[in-house]
Structure formats: C-alpha cells, structure tokens
Amino acid sequence: MDVLSRPLIDRTLPLLAEGYAWLPNRMRDATGPVVRTRIMGRPALALRGPEAVRFFYDEENVHRHRAIPEPVLATLFGHEAVHTLDGAAHRARKSLFLPLLEPGRVAGLVDHVTAAWDEAVPAWGRRGSVVLFDEAGTVLATGVHRWAGIPLDDADAAATARDMIAMVDGFATAGPRHLRARRARARQEDRLGRLVRDVRSGEVTAPAGSVLDLVCRHRDADGEQLDEKTAAVELLNVVRPTTAVAWFVAFAAHALHRWPEHRAPLADGDLPFTAAFTHEVRRFYPFVPFLGGLAVRDLYWRGEWIPAGGLVVLDVYGQNHDESLWGDPYAFRPRRFLERPVERDELIPQGGGDPATGHRCPGEGITVGVLEALAGRLARMEYSVPEQNLTIPLNRVPTRPHSGVLLAGIRPAAG
Numbered sequence: 054m055d056v057l058s059r060p061l062i063d064r065t066l067p068l069l070a071e072g073y074a075w076l077p078n079r080m081r082d083a084t085g086p087v088v089r090t091r092i093m094g095r096p097a098l099a100l101r102g103p104e105a106v107r108f109f110y111d112e113e114n115v116h117r118h119r120a121i122p123e124p125v126l127a128t129l130f131g132h133e134a135v136h137t138l139d140g141a142a143h144r145a146r147k148s149l150f151l152p153l154l155e156p157g158r159v160a161g162l163v164d165h166v167t168a169a170w171d172e173a174v175p176a177w178g179r180r181g182s183v184v185l186f187d188e189a190g191t192v193l194a195t196g197v198h199r200w201a202g203i204p205l206d207d208a209d210a211a212a213t214a215r216d217m218i219a220m221v222d223g224f225a226t227a228g229p230r231h232l233r234a235r236r237a238r239a240r241q242e243d244r245l246g247r248l249v250r251d252v253r254s255g256e257v258t259a260p261a262g263s264v265l266d267l268v269c270r271h272r273d274a275d276g277e278q279l280d281e282k283t284a285a286v287e288l289l290n291v292v293r294p295t296t297a298v299a300w301f302v303a304f305a306a307h308a309l310h311r312w313p314e315h316r317a318p319l320a321d322g323d324l325p326f327t328a329a330f331t332h333e334v335r336r337f338y339p340f341v342p343f344l345g346g347l348a349v350r351d352l353y354w355r356g357e358w359i360p361a362g363g364l365v366v367l368d369v370y371g372q373n374h375d376e377s378l379w380g381d382p383y384a385f386r387p388r389r390f391l392e393r394p395v396e397r398d399e400l401i402p403q404g405g406g407d408p409a410t411g412h413r414c415p416g417e418g419i420t421v422g423v424l425e426a427l428a429g430r431l432a433r434m435e436y437s438v439p440e441q442n443l444t445i446p447l448n449r450v451p452t453r454p455h456s457g458v459l460l461a462g463i464r465p466a467a468g
Contacts, residue, residue: 063091065318072448073339077371080340087281087355092345093122097364099343100354103405106398107366108354110406112139115346120364128234129224129293131242131286145274147268149287150416161420162295166196167426171465174434178463182439186457187307188298190214193423197295202263203248203288216241217296220289223387225342225450238289245285264291294416298423304332304456308444310386310438319432320466329390331424335402337385339445340450341369344404369401433466 068075076099079088088099100109109115116139122132130136133148152158177183182429194214198205205213217235223234251257252269259266268284279287308330309316318326344367353358359365374382378399379389398405403417441456 063094065091065093067334068197070448072446072450073342073370073452074447076343076366076368078373079375080368085355086155087357088094089357089359091365092366095362095364096357096360097345097366098348098352098354098357099366099368101375102378103396104396105354106299106367106372106401106405109346109365112349114349115365116349117143117346119254120345120347124231125224126232128220128238131289134286134290136290142274143432146271146287149271150291151169152267153264153291153416156420158243162197162200162419163422163426165200166193166295166423168388168431169193169199170427170430174463174465177460178465182459182461183463184457185460186299186303186453189302189427190218193296193302194292197292200264201288201291201294202260202265202298204257207405213241213439214296214299216301217289217293218317220293221297221300221451237288241289241293242282246281249281249284251290254392264288268419290347291416295423298420298427300310300340301334301338301424302427302431303453305334305424305456306460307338307433307443307454308334308385310433310443310458315387316432319429322429325391327429328389328421329387330428331421332390332395332400333385333387334424334428336379336400337421339370339447340402341404342409343367343369343371367401367405368383369404372399409451431467435462435466436460437462 056443064075071078076088078358079090079099079100080086085103086101090097090099117136121137124132126132135143135150138146172190173188177188191211191214194217195205195207195210198213210218219230219233219237220241223230223232246259248265249269252259252265259269265288268279270278271284272278315330319330344363346361348361348363348365350361352365372378376382403420437460439459439460439461443456443458445452445454
C-alpha cells in the first residue's frame with residue numbers, strides 16, 4: 054500500500070491522555086522531525102524545528118482561520134478574536150495590539166504589576182501562608198487592569214483573576230474545568246461589553262491612549278468599529294494572557310526551590326542573568342503543548358504529504374526540548390542563553406514567526422518583561438517552602454505545580 058493511501062489511525066484519545074508527552078513521544082518513535090497521524094478525524098502532519106516554524110507561519114501554506122476548535126474559542130480566545138483571522142483582516146486587527154509591545158508601554162505595565170505585587174506582599178506575610186499561583190493571578194489582574202485603563206475594584210480583583218485563570222485552565226479539557234471556563238468567559242465578556250458601550254456613549258471616560266481607549270476606537274480592515282462583543286473579546290485578549298503569567302511565576306518559584314543557586318544573581322539584579330533565567334523558565338516548563346493550523350493546499354514537508362484542509366501541527370513543547378537545539382534540554386540551565394544568541398524561531402514557548410506580520414503572540418514581550426521583574430522580587434523575598442506536592446503532571450494541559458507553590462513566613466525584601 055502506498056504511503057499516501059495508507060489509513061491513519063485517529064490519535065485524539067492518546068493525545069488527551071498523554072498531554073504534553075504525546076507528540077514528543079510520537080516524534081521520538083519517528084525517523085525524522087515529522088509525524089503523520091489523524092486528530093479529531095482530520096489527517097494531520099506534525100513537525101518541529103526552526104525551518105518547520107517558518108513553514109507553519111507562512112500563510113501560503115497554513116491558515117489559522119477555522120483551525121481553532123469551538124471549545125477553545127469559547128474559553129481561551131473568544132469568537133471573532135484576532136487569533137481566528139488571516140491575511141489582511143489579521144494584520145489590521147493585530148495592529149491594535151502591536152503598539153502595546155513598544156518598550157515604554159511594556160515598562161508601564163511592569164510598573165503597574167510590580168506596584169500591585171509590592172502592595173500585596175505584606176498581607177501575604179500576615180496570613181501565614183499563601184498559594185503563590187493564586188496570589189500572583191490577583192496581582193497580575195490588578196496590575197494589567199490599571200495599566201489598560203479598565204476599572205476594577207480591589208474587592209473584585211480576586212474573583213476577576215479566578216475567571217481569567219479559569220479561561221486558560223479549562224480550554225483543553227472536558228468536564229467541570231471546561232464548564233467553569235465557559236461561564237468565566239461569559240461573565241467577563243458581559244462585563245467588558247457593558248464597559249465598551251458606556252465608553253462609546255460617554256457615560257465612562259477611557260484614559261486617552263489606554264488599551265480601553267484604543268479598543269473602543271479601533272476600526273478593522275473593513276473600516277468598521279468592533280462590535281461590543283468583539284471589543285470585549287479583544288480586551289480580554291490583553292488582560293487574560295497577562296494574568297496567565299501566573300503560570301510562569303509559579304514555575305519560577307518552583308525553579309528557585311529546586312535550584313536555589315540561581316537566587317543570588319537574580320536578587321543582585323544581574324540583568325543578563327535575569328533575562329536568561331526568564332527564557333529558561335519559558336523553555337523548560339510546559340505551557341503550550343502544540344499549535345495547529347489548516348493546510349491551504351496540498352502540502353509536502355520533508356517528503357510527507359498533507360491534503361488541503363488537513364491539520365498542520367507545530368510541536369511547541371517538543372521543540373523547546375529538542376536535543377539538537379538545546380544539547381541538554383531536560384536540564385534547567387539558564388546560562389545556555391548567555392552562551393550563544395538564540396534565533397527567533399528556535400525558542401517558541403508562545404509560538405514562532407514574526408509578531409508584526411504573523412500569529413506569534415504579540416504579548417510575548419509583556420510576558421518576558423513582567424516575569425523578569427517578578428522573578429527578581431521572588432529571589433529577594435524571604436519565605437519558606439513547606440512540605441507539599443510540587444509535581445508537575447504532563448498529562449494535564451495546561452499544567453502547573455500540583456500545590457500551586459505554597460509559601461509560608463513571607464517577608465518583603467529588606468530595603
């Protein structure tokens with residue numbers, strides 16, 4: 054039987070069972086950096102490597118439009134979000150987000166987040182112990198709302214953060230987590246849709262140049278303003294992923310507990326090492342397992358065929374742990390990023406390609422800036438780590454330390 058006509062067995066159930074390990078396991082059994090399979094009934098071609106990243110993000114090869122399953126849209130991204138668009142429509146919508154990557158804007162967000170962190174830490178100490186993942190989510194939600202010009206009462210911050218976290222936590226699963234994610238999105242889209250309506254009617258004033266102001270005034274490729282629901286979706290696509298940096302904050306604390314030798318250079322403000330530590334946290338710890346798109350036409354990659362409309366899957370977790378790129382991929386070693394420059398399409402924890410023209414996450418710079426600032430604060434903060442379950446299950450997507458990283462005896466850094 055010809056390789057192109059050989060039937061493919063659907064691997065959706067093993068994918069759900071194995072999580073992050075599923076695709077790297079298939080790649081390990083393959084003869085090269087490509088796997089042909091079937092997912093959710095569609096033929097799929099899975100690939101990895103910098104050249105594969107460029108192939109995947111070439112819109113003449115792969116489109117993201119219609120590739121995102123409805124459960125993911127209904128929880129993580131939102132219907133009609135920028136992630137669902139391609140071509141001119143995608144570029145026009147993405148132009149709304151790109152100014153947020155300017156260094157001054159990122160620095161402003163970092164200032165708001167660190168101010169919220171510094172306000173929260175004394176209360177953590179008075180409480181005896183806290184779950185860092187939960188508290189970081191509240192800090193991040195508070196900071197990004199202030200920066201974006203979106204009103205948020207302090208009394209509502211924790212509940213709002215729980216909704217933001219729920220949207221991320223429930224996108225890749227069935228059952229209660231997924232239902233919580235859908236309910237959280239509905240609440241937050243309703244809240245922000247009302248806010249957009251009030252801004253446009255003049256009942257609420259958006260700070261000039263704020264994210265709220267930009268979203269309310271943005272016009273798409275067709276020259277029309279975003280409807281209230283879509284505007285709410287795109288506001289959430291700023292505040293939700295920023296709040297999701299809580300995953301990386303928990304991972305950073307996990308790394309400092311396991312490898313405490315990294316604490317001193319962070320605490321001393323060694324900026325190159327802080328950047329390297331941040332990149333290593335994003336590379337080493339599991340967050341995005343893979344990304345998918347639809348083949349625009351019949352495609353060949355390294356001699357393997359995928360029909361038009363088939364799935365093209367980029368192995369994100371596998372690439373970030375590829376021995377040919379990293380040498381010792383399962384060692385947590387920040388200094389690897391000081392030893393050689395890392396190319397854009399080698400490190401892809403939040404996708405690859407050019408953020409200005411493609412689907413690479415425009416908030417990646419925000420993630421890096423915020424995590425650098427909070428990693429330094431963690432390293433300078435005094436606390437103990439009580440006995441707890443710090444395992445990170447790879448069959449849970451998205452995963453995190455089981456305990457959320459429980460900290461006790463917290464005292465702010467001196468000075």
